Every structure is written in C-alpha cells, then in structure tokens.
Amino acid sequence: MLQLINLPDIVLETILSNLTYDEISRYRIVCKQFDRTCKKLLNRGFNLMEKYHAQCLRAVKSQLPRRESERRSHPLARHCDILTAIETRISMLSMTFIKYVDLNLCCFIPGKVIDEIFRVLRLIRDSKTPPRAHEILQELRDISSMAMEHFDEKILPDLKHSICTSVVSNVGSYELPSGSLMISHHTTSSNTTLPHNFSSEKLNQTFKKIYSRTKKNKLSVLSIKGQIGKMKLRMKRQGFQMRLQSLKLQEQAKKIHDQDTQLAEMRKHLEEWEQKMVDLTAELSRAREETQKPDSIETCKRKHIDMINQRDTDPLQTKELQAKKRKLIVERISSNDAKDVKFKKFMTDLLAGNAIETYPSTSH
Template identity: 80%
Template sequence: MKEEGTTLQLINLPDIVLETILSNLTYDEIAKNRIVCKTFDDICKKLLNRGFNLMEKYHARCLRAVKSQLPRRESERRTHPLARHCDILTAIETRISMLSMTFTKYVDLNLCCFIPGKVIDEIFRVLRLIRISKTPPRIPEILQELRDISCMAMEHFDEKILPNLKHSIYTSVVANVSSYESLMISHHSSNSKGSPLPHNFGVDKLNQAFKKIYSRTKKNKKTVLCVKGQISKMKLRMNRQSFQMRLQNLKLQEHTKKIQDQDAQLAEMRKHLEEWEQKLGDLTAELSRVREEIQKSDSLENCKRKIADISVPCESSLLKTKDLQVKKRKLIVERKSSSDNQDIKFKKFMSELLADSSIGSYPSASH
C-alpha cells in the first residue's frame, strides 16, 4: 500500500520533476522502470532516446579530440601513444552505427525507443575510461562486455520486438486502406442509387485534395532539403569557427607564456640592476674613504718633512758646536806641555775624558 501511495504521489508530480528525478538513475534502471505505468513509460522513452543522442555526440567529440592529436602519416600513427585510443573509438563507432541501423528507423517513426539502456551505460563507461587513462587495455578486453550486450540487444529486438512492430504497422496500414475503401464504397453506392453528381463531386474533391497534398509534400521535401543544406553549411561554418577559436586560444596561450617569460626576465634584470647599484654605492664610499686617507697621509708626510727639515740644521749646528769645544779643549791640553808627572797624568786623564765625551755625544745627537 505504501509503494502504491508513493507511486501515485510520483505520478501526480509534473513531467519535468519526474524527468529530473529519473535522470539521476542509470540508463539500465531507467529502461527497467518503464513497466511501472504509462507516464513512467513515456518519460523513460524520452530519457533513453536523449541518452542515445548524447552518447553519440560524446563519442564524436572524443574521437575528434583524439584524431586532432594524431599525426597525418599512417606509419607514424601506429607508433603514437594515442593509437590504441583511436582503434577503440573506431570500434565503438562501428558498434554505434549498427545499433542506430537497428533502432533509429523505428524510433523516428515513434513506434519504440532505444530499449537497451545498459548499452548506453557501457559505452559511456568505456569512453570515460579512454578519456582518463593514458594506456587503456587492449580492444578485446575493454570491448568484450559492450560487444556481448549490444549483440544480445540487437538479436532480441530482431526476434522478439520487430515482428510485433511490423504487425502493428501492417494493421494500421490495413485499417487506413479499409477506411478509404469503405469511403469509396459508400460514395459508389450513393452514386448507384441515383445521385451521380454528389459522387462525382466527391471524387473530384478527393482527387484535388490528393493533388494538393502531393504538391505540398513535394514543396515540403524541397524545403526540407534546402533546410538540410543550410544546416550542413552552418555546421561547416561552426566547425571552421571552432577551429579558428582553437587556433586563437593556442596563440593566446603562447602569448601569455611569452609575457610570463619576459616578466621573469625583467624581474631578474631589475634584481641585477639593484645589485650593481649597491655595489657601485659601496665602491664610491670606499673610494671616498681612500681619498680621505690619502689626503691625511699626504698631510702627515708634509709635516714630517717640515720637522725633518727643521731638525737637520739644528743637529748639524749642535754637532759643529760640540766639535769646536772638543777641538778647543784639545788645543788647551796640547798647549800645557810639561814634564811633570802630575801634568802628564792630568793630560792623559783629560784626553781620555775628551775621548769618552766625544764618543757619548754622537749617539745623543743622532737622537
């Protein structure tokens, strides 16, 4: 009872809310929830068809991204690190084309939806694994599950579902033909009873209506072809513009990288300039200090020279005066010549004294 109450509450919700709730499930679970009720069936059909279209677009984007990184030479592609990625994506592409050939025709006629949701989940899983991993597994290992479930899905569709769809298509066609025949029979019977004008008038109207419908279908086909051509042209333009945008993004990245390198070089040059300015300031301070020392030393040498110039004549005059005194004393001693022993002793004493005084006077003068 509780489950029935919850299902009733869910059914009473708007379709957009139910779509957002069911879109959080996997596609396999969405396919299994089709048996709940008619509203669930309609919403799940819509989600499964949308999931198949999204899967095709995501696969095309992944294949385009891988092929843009591969080299153009076939011999270089085999040795490229993304060669295995490309092989897996091409194998998935063939599998998707087989599935679309099986289901798309009947999906476009709104007779069924893309029933195998597990196939969509598996393809998304393989694509995400290829997008993330740099060295994916080999093709038989990674695509074994996808091949098995896709083959089972296509065989089940051909054996179990397609005969019922063909039977429904045949019955609908037969019903339309029988209704048209009954209409024509009624017109014919009315004509046989004596009313030729209404019958002829009705047939003429029908022929005119069919001619109008035929002409409109021709015009619609032409307009559809024109629109398809315009859409293809628009797609080509969009591809070219996206390619140009990629090139411009690459150029912008290169320019930003160059600007960053130049900023780094400028910062390094500023650092060197600051170092050289500091060194130059130190050198100027050292040079000024050396100049001051040289000036001080020059002033001291000048003072010493002056003092030496003053002291040299003083010393020479002192030496001269002392020599004169010594000479005078010698003359005095030599003049007193006598034969007395005392005088001889006195003379010897004076000569020794003078000799001692002369020897001791020279070092005092030098100082």
C-alpha cells in the first residue's frame, strides 16, 4: 500500500483506470490521495459516458427515416427508444450531481451507474435486435433512482451545511472593503465552526451589508436590463428602416431599368426618323433639280408619254410608289414650322399633278 501511495498521480491514475467505476467509487475511502484520484476518474467517466451516448444516438438517428410513421417499423426503432430513455436518465443524474461537481464540492459518486450505462450502450451497439426498453433498462432505473435518493437524503444536507459554514467563516475572516463581498465555495470541510470572538451582533451587521449590497446589485441589474431593452428596440427600428431603404432601392433600380428601356426605344425611333428625313431631303433635292431644268413642251410630252407607257407596263410599281409617298406623308409629324408647311404644300401639288396626269391616260 505504501508503494502505491508513493507513486506519482499519473501512474496511480493509470492503474485505477483499469478497474470498473463501481470499484473506483469504493476505493475512495483508502486515503486522501486515492480519494482525489478516484474523484477525477469518476467525473471523467461521467463525461465520457455522455459523449459516447451522444455519439451512439447521433449514429442511430442518422440511419432512421425522417417520417415518424416509417420509424416505428424500422429495425433501429428499438435502439432509438432505448437511447432516448438513457438520455432522459442521464439528464436527471446531471441535474442532481453536476451542479455540486462544478462547485468542487463532490464528485459523481455512483460509479455503478456509469458501468451500467456503458454496458447497455455496448449491448445496443453489438446487437441487431436488443430487448425491449423496459427490460434492458430496469437495472439502470433502479440503481440510478436509489443513487439520486441517497444523494438528496444523506449527502446533500451535509453539503449545504458545509456551504453555509464556509460562507460565514469567509465573511467573518475580514472586513468588507467598499461594500464588496468575496465568498469562497471551495471549502468543503463540514467541521468548520464559528470563532469564539465572532458575536451575533457582528454577524447581523455583516449580513446587513450583504443585503444592502445585494439590493444595489439588483438595482444595477434592472437598470442594465432596461438599457438592453432600449437598445433592442432601437435595433428593431433600425432594422425596419433598413428594410424600407432596401425596398426603395429596389424600386429605384426598377425605375432606372424602365427608363433605360424607354431611352433605347426613343433612340431607335430617333434614328429611324433621321433616316426618313435623309431620304426625304434627297428626294426633295432631286425634285428641285428636275423642276429647274428648262424643258420644251415636246420634251414634257415625251416624258408624259414615257410615264404613261411605264405605268401601263408596270402598274404594280406605280402603285407601290404612290403608297410609299402616301405613307411618308402620313407618318410625317404635323408641325407649324414654315419649312414643314412648304414641304407639305409641295408634296400635295406633286400628288395632285400625278393625279391629273393619271386621268388623261385612262381617257386615251
């Protein structure tokens, strides 16, 4: 035994890790060194058990179908029920022990519960058709319930008493500077007693200071909560304004797109009108050149006869030319400009002249 005690902590921890968690929990009474090492192993075992259970549950759920109706007939449905029941039992154990384990007041005492959970998890992993949940979890329910009842009835009152005595002793060991309170929760000895010179009057004064300080802390917490609420409200308003701005930006982008489309159409129409104006200007200049030439009467008659013959030979081309002229006249935008009026008069006279020429040809 002396040789084991003289070993380093890591060696002793490696040796004890080969035992079951039930045996580790029983060997805590050997000495303080064994108690310290066994506590560490028990807490570590509980954490490993939680991680292993979560891994098994995640692996089973990944293979189950998503529909609840299909899960009942799946081969892994019983595995999922057992793992869910174990999860409930682990949460109950965690609510009972872990709060005091985190405060370093005790360890996870029931090592047999850890062994039983590991046994069930290995059985589920290796078996394709495990027993029903109430059959395989009967032992786990019994020992875990007894462990929690024993902790609540036998161990928890002593822990609360040790917490109260440690708080009182730490408060009475020094004066409170500027109303601040420093309380240590790490004193676990249950045989701590009040000093003889610590009177009840001084204790009342100390608790009054603690109460006043707690009251101030509550007020400060309430004020901070009010500020946080105001900041949340402001953030909501800013979020609403940002959404409005984004909607306005979308509308502006749509309007810009529509305007770009309209500008492209107007540019296209403008190019068409420019081309039409160029054609009309060319025809006008050609007509002016023809009118400025001094032709004799015979030449005019010859031209008239040639035009009549051309119309008789190709009436379709004449009709197309007249239709084009009418279309140009109709498509031209009405304007009060002197040039436009002059051009319209010229085109009207020209069409009237063509009509006069057409009637004699029909009479012949």
